[in-house]
Amino acid sequence: xxxxxxxxxxxxxxxxxxxxxxxxxxxxxxxxxxxxxxxxxxxxxxxxxxxxxxxxxxxxxxxxxxxxxxxxxxxxxxxxxxxxxxxxxxxxxxxxxxxxxxxxxxxxxxxxxxxxxxxxxxxxxxxxxxxxxxxxxxxxxxxxxxxxxxxxxxxxxxxxxxxxxxxxxxxxxxxxxxxxxxxxxxxxxxxxxxxxxxxxxxxxxxxxxxxxxxxxxxxxxxxxxx
Amino acid sequence: xxxxxxxxxxxxxxxxxxxxxxxxxxxxxxxxxxxxxxxxxxxxxxxxxxxxxxxxxxxxxxxxxxxxxxxxxxxxxxxxxxxxxxxxxxxxxxxxxxxxxxxxxxxxxxxxxxxxxxxxxxxxxxxxxxxxxxxxxxxxxxxxxxxxxxxxxxxxxxxxxxxxxxxxxxxxxxxxxxxxxxxxxxxxxxxxxxxxxxxxxxxx
Numbered sequence: 001x002x003x004x005x006x007x008x009x010x011x012x013x014x015x016x017x018x019x020x021x022x023x024x025x026x027x028x029x030x031x032x033x034x035x036x037x038x039x040x041x042x043x044x045x046x047x048x049x050x051x052x053x054x055x056x057x058x059x060x061x062x063x064x065x066x067x068x069x070x071x072x073x074x075x076x077x078x079x080x081x082x083x084x085x086x087x088x089x090x091x092x093x094x095x096x097x098x099x100x101x102x103x104x105x106x107x108x109x110x111x112x113x114x115x116x117x118x119x120x121x122x123x124x125x126x127x128x129x130x131x132x133x134x135x136x137x138x139x140x141x142x143x144x145x146x147x148x149x150x151x152x153x154x155x156x157x158x159x160x161x162x163x164x165x166x167x168x169x170x171x172x173x174x175x176x177x178x179x180x181x182x183x184x185x186x187x188x189x190x191x192x193x194x195x196x197x198x199x200x201x202x203x204x205x206x207x208x209x210x211x212x213x214x215x216x217x218x219x220x221x222x223x224x225x226x
Numbered sequence: 227x228x229x230x231x232x233x234x235x236x237x238x239x240x241x242x243x244x245x246x247x248x249x250x251x252x253x254x255x256x257x258x259x260x261x262x263x264x265x266x267x268x269x270x271x272x273x274x275x276x277x278x279x280x281x282x283x284x285x286x287x288x289x290x291x292x293x294x295x296x297x298x299x300x301x302x303x304x305x306x307x308x309x310x311x312x313x314x315x316x317x318x319x320x321x322x323x324x325x326x327x328x329x330x331x332x333x334x335x336x337x338x339x340x341x342x343x344x345x346x347x348x349x350x351x352x353x354x355x356x357x358x359x360x361x362x363x364x365x366x367x368x369x370x371x372x373x374x375x376x377x378x379x380x381x382x383x384x385x386x387x388x389x390x391x392x393x394x395x396x397x398x399x400x401x402x403x404x405x406x407x408x409x410x411x412x413x414x415x416x417x418x419x420x421x422x423x424x425x426x427x428x429x430x
Contacts, residue, residue, distance in 0.1 A: 002237065010402035013409070017380065017387055019398075030308040033266030034237065041409065048412045049381040051361035054354060056382045171398075173388075180320075 001027040006038055016045045019173050022166050121195070124152040125205070125220040137202060137221035142195045144226075149198065153189040153207060159217055164208040165189060170201030200226045238305035245304035248296045259296070260289055263311050270312065274319050284322065288315040360415045364408065367415075376404045 001024075006012065011028050014020045020028065032038040123138055140149065155163065166177040175197065181189055189207065207218040244262070247255035267288055271281035292311050295301055301310050368374050372394055379385045380401070391401050 007406075010399075010406040013402045013405040017405075019387055026309070026312070029270060030306075030312050031237075033270060033308050033312060034262055036265065039266065039269050041413075044413050044416075045405075045409050047357055048361065048364075048409055050354070051357035051412075052365075052377055052381045054358040055361050055365070056378065058358065171388075 001031040003031075003035060003037065006031065006035075012038065012041050012045050015042065016049065021168065021172065021174060022164070022177060121147065121149045122152065123149065123222060125154065125218075125222075137223045139223050139225060140198070141225045142198060145195075147195045148192050149195050151191040151193070151205065153191065153205065153218070153220065155183050155187055155189060155207070156217055157187065159209055163189060163217070165191065166206045166208075167191075167193075168204040168206070170199070170203065175203070198224045200224050237308065241307035242304040245296050245301055245307055248293070249299055256293055259293065259307075263289065263292075263308075267311065267315055271315055271319065274316070280322070284315060284318050287318055291318070356419070357416075360412065360419065363415055364412050367411065368408070373404050373408070376401060377408055380405065 001011070006028065011020065011024070015025060015028055028038075032042065121140060121142065123140055125138065142149070153165070161182045162180040163183070164177065164179045165181055167175045169175045176191075176193070178191075184190055202221060202223050205220045205222070206216060207220075209215045209217050244255055244259055248259065264285065267285045268281060271284045271288075272278060275281045275284065288311065291314055292301075295310075295314075296307075301307065303310070365374055365377070368377075375394065376390065376396070379390045380387065387398065387401060390396070391398055394401075396404070
C-alpha cells in the first residue's frame with residue numbers, strides 16, 4: 001500500500017469507520033508506520049469525528065437550556081406556574097413512557113431468548129484449506145423470523161490457538177470478526193449468529209492462526225437464500 | 227509531506243536493502259531502522275494500548291527484537307519489514323495484555339491510577355473547543371445538506387455505513403468521497419487558524 005493508493009481509495013475514512021477488511025487494515029497500519037502524512041491524516045479524521053460529536057452535544061445542551069429558559073419565564077406568574085408545571089410534567093413523563101414501552105419490548109425479547117429453540121440451523125463446514133471455486137458454497141435457507149444460526153468450523157489437527165475468524169458480507173465488508181478464539185473440546189470453532197444479520201447473498205468465513213506472521217488456515221463460503 | 231513512502235518508489239525495496247545492510251554488519255543501517263520506525267511505532271502502540279508509558283516500553287522491546295531477528299537473518303520476507311515490525315509490536319502488546327490480565331485485581335487497579343489522561347488537560351480542552359468551532363465552520367461551508375447529513379449520521383450517530391448509503395442513495399465510494407473531502411476541508415480550515423493536524427499551533 002502506498003500513499004496515492006491511500007488517498008485514491010479513501011483508506012483513512014474506511015479505516016476510521018472500521019470498514020476495511022482485516023488484511024487491508026493491516027496493510028494500512030504497516031504503511032503508516034513509516035508515513036507521517038498518513039498518521040496526521042488519520043488523527044485529523046478522528047478529530048473531525050470528535051469535533052462533530054462535540055458540536056452535536058453543544059446543540060443539544062443549547063436546546064435543553066432553551067426549554068428551561070421557557071419554563072422559567074412561564075413560571076413568573078401564578079397562571080404561568082401552573083402552565084410551567086404542566087409543561088414540565090409533560091416533558092418529564094414523555095421519556096418515562098418511552099422507557100416503559102422499550103422495557104416491554106426488551107422483556108419480550110428476553111422471553112424469546114430463554115425459550116427452547118427448535119430446528120436451529122446448523123452449518124458444518126468441511127475441513128478445507130481454501131474454498132474450491134468449482135464446489136458450490138453451502139446453501140443456507142432462512143425465513144423472516146429471528147433465529148440463531150450455528151456455524152461449526154473444523155480446525156486442522158496440528159493448528160494451535162488462539163485463532164482469528166473474519167466473516168465477510170457479500171460486498172466484501174466485514175460483518176463480524178473475533179480474535180483470541182480457542183477451539184471447543186472437539187477441536188472446532190463454533191459461532192452463533194442471529195439470522196437477521198444475514199441478508200441474502202454469498203458470504204466468506206476466513207480463519208487465521210495467530211502469531212507474528214498470521215497464516216490463513218481455512219476459507220469457507222456459504223450462500224444465504226431468503 | 228514527510229512520509230518516507232512518498233519518496234521511495236518502492237518501500238519494500240528500501241526495506242529489503244535496509245535488512246541486507248544490517249545483516250552485513252552496517253551499524254548505521256541499524257540506526258536508520260530505529261529512526262524509520264520509532265515515530266510510527268509510538269503512534270501505533272499508543273492507539274493499541276491507550277497508555278503512553280506502556281507504549282514507550284513496548285516500542286523499545288519491539289525495536290530490540292526486530293533488530294535481533296534481522297541480524298540473525300530470521301526475517302523471512304525482508305521486503306515486508308514494516309509488516310514484521312507491526313506484527314512484532316502487536317504480539318508484544320497481546321502478550322503484555324495477557325500478563326496484566328493474570329495479575330491480582332489490586333495491582334491492576336493501581337496501574338489504572340497511573341494512566342495519564344491527556345484529554346482532560348486545559349490545553350486539550352482548549353484545542354477541542356477550537357476543533358468544534360472549526361467543525362461548525364466546516365458544516366456551514368458544506369455544499370449540500372446531504373453532505374451535512376452524511377457527516378452527522380456517520381460520525382455522530384455512528385449509523386451503519388450501508389444504511390446511510392441506502393437511505394441517501396449513495397454508493398459506498400461516494401460516501402467515502404464525501405468524508406474524504408470533509409477531512410481535507412477540516413484540515414484546510416485548521417491551517418487557516420494556525421493549527422496543524424497534530425493539534426499543536428504552528429509546528430509544521
